[in-house]
Amino acid sequence: MRLALAGSLVLLGTIAASAADLAPTYTKAPLVAPVSSWTGFYVGGNLGGDWGRSDQSSDITSAGAFFGPGCFAPSNICQVNVVDVQNAGTQRLNTSGFTGGGQIGYNWQAGAAVFGIEADFDFFRSQGSGSRTVSPVSGVAGTVTVTDTMSTDWLVTLRPRIGWAVNNWLFYGTGGLAVSNLKSDWTFAETRFGNAAAGSVSGTKAGWTVGAGVETKLAGGWSLGLEYLFVHFDNVSATVPVVLPAGGGPAPQNFFHSADLETNIVRAKLNYQFGGPVVAKF
Numbered sequence: 001m002r003l004a005l006a007g008s009l010v011l012l013g014t015i016a017a018s019a020a021d022l023a024p025t026y027t028k029a030p031l032v033a034p035v036s037s038w039t040g041f042y043v044g045g046n047l048g049g050d051w052g053r054s055d056q057s058s059d060i061t062s063a064g065a066f067f068g069p070g071c072f073a074p075s076n077i078c079q080v081n082v083v084d085v086q087n088a089g090t091q092r093l094n095t096s097g098f099t100g101g102g103q104i105g106y107n108w109q110a111g112a113a114v115f116g117i118e119a120d121f122d123f124f125r126s127q128g129s130g131s132r133t134v135s136p137v138s139g140v141a142g143t144v145t146v147t148d149t150m151s152t153d154w155l156v157t158l159r160p161r162i163g164w165a166v167n168n169w170l171f172y173g174t175g176g177l178a179v180s181n182l183k184s185d186w187t188f189a190e191t192r193f194g195n196a197a198a199g200s201v202s203g204t205k206a207g208w209t210v211g212a213g214v215e216t217k218l219a220g221g222w223s224l225g226l227e228y229l230f231v232h233f234d235n236v237s238a239t240v241p242v243v244l245p246a247g248g249g250p251a252p253q254n255f256f257h258s259a260d261l262e263t264n265i266v267r268a269k270l271n272y273q274f275g276g277p278v279v280a281k282f
Contacts, residue, residue: 003238034216037116038107038163038170041274047100051124054150055094056259058186091148093133097125099155099265107161107273114163114170124155124180126263148228149185150259151155155231156180157209168217174229175210184238197255201238208232215271225269233261 033223101122108115131147163172181204188197209232215225237258 025203026056035169036087036221036273038109038116038165038273041104041106042101042223042271043104043274044223044269044271045100045102046120046267047098047268048123048265049096049098049262050225050265051096052126052231052261052263053092054095054148054261055130055261056091056093056130056148056150056186056257057165058146058148058188058255058257060088071086088171091146091149092147093128093130093132094263095128095150095263097127097152098185101155101269102134103271105161105251109165112165114161114165114172116161116163116172117159118161118174119158120156122155124152126261143191145187145189147187148259149256149262151255152180152261153182153183154180156228157231159209170215170223170225171212173210173212174227177209178207178209178231178233180205180207180231180261182259182261184234184236184257186257197240199238199240199255199257201236201257201259203213204234205233205236206235211265212267215224215269217251221273223271225271227267227269229265229267231263231265235260 022179093180101120101124103118103120105116105118128148129147129149131145133143133145135143137271143194157177159173159174161172163170182200183200186198187198188195192194209229212225213225213227215223217223235258237256239254240257241254
């Protein structure tokens with residue numbers, strides 16, 4: 001009996017000593033994958049193309065001495081003005097070109113929502129031309145031809161952005177101010193009596209733009225994106241006199257010419273973000 005009790009005590013002591021020698025066991029926390037926030041300033045460049053249309057209108061604005069308002073001679077009565085079914089003065093031009101430049105902006109992220117503002121300045125080539133010829137309504141030989149062109153050289157936009165971040169992707173909508181210089185040239189030629197006119201109008205116009213885009217983060221603070229913008233500008237306009245042949249035709253009259261521009265832009269964008277904070281993603 002005494003031997004059994006002594007053996008039990010020795011066994012318990014050995015187990016206790018072994019347990020005391022064991023090192024404590026810890027469970028490691030799962031790895032944390034850092035995800036960059038969209039918050040911060042950024043700067044970058046863009047490159048893309050554009051396509052759109054320009055509505056052009058040429059009207060005779062003053063009354064002729066012999067043939068009534070908007071009329072030069074019996075051979076071309078009211079062939080230019082938009083009130084006549086044969087008018088040559090109304091045209092819709094297709095425009096196209098390319099664009100490229102730089103942008104700067106700031107984003108602020110709250111949860112998955114991203115709010116920001118962006119300004120860009122781009123070389124913006126959007127060009128188009130067209131010509132329309134009609135025959136005299138009076139049956140007298142001759143034609144009336146009006147030729148129009150539209151061109152631009154630069155574009156500036158200032159746009160708020162509202163987006164939603166999903167992992168390293170940002171989906172956003174945008175819209176705001178657009179500014180550009182529109183230039184339209186036109187000519188008028190009447191072959192029966194030699195009436196002619198030519199003019200050019202150029203003006204800086206403030207318009208509006210709306211669009212959407214997507215960006216994805218790359219390594220080292222870089223991001224790559226694709227953006228679509230629709231841009232609208234109202235008319236630029238001017239009035240020029242008609243050149244009459246010596247000793248012929250009614251009293252001098254004027255041309256009123258106007259042209260607008262609507263265009264679509266698709267462009268790729270590369271941005272670099274400065275010092276964006278890091279958010280841990282478990």
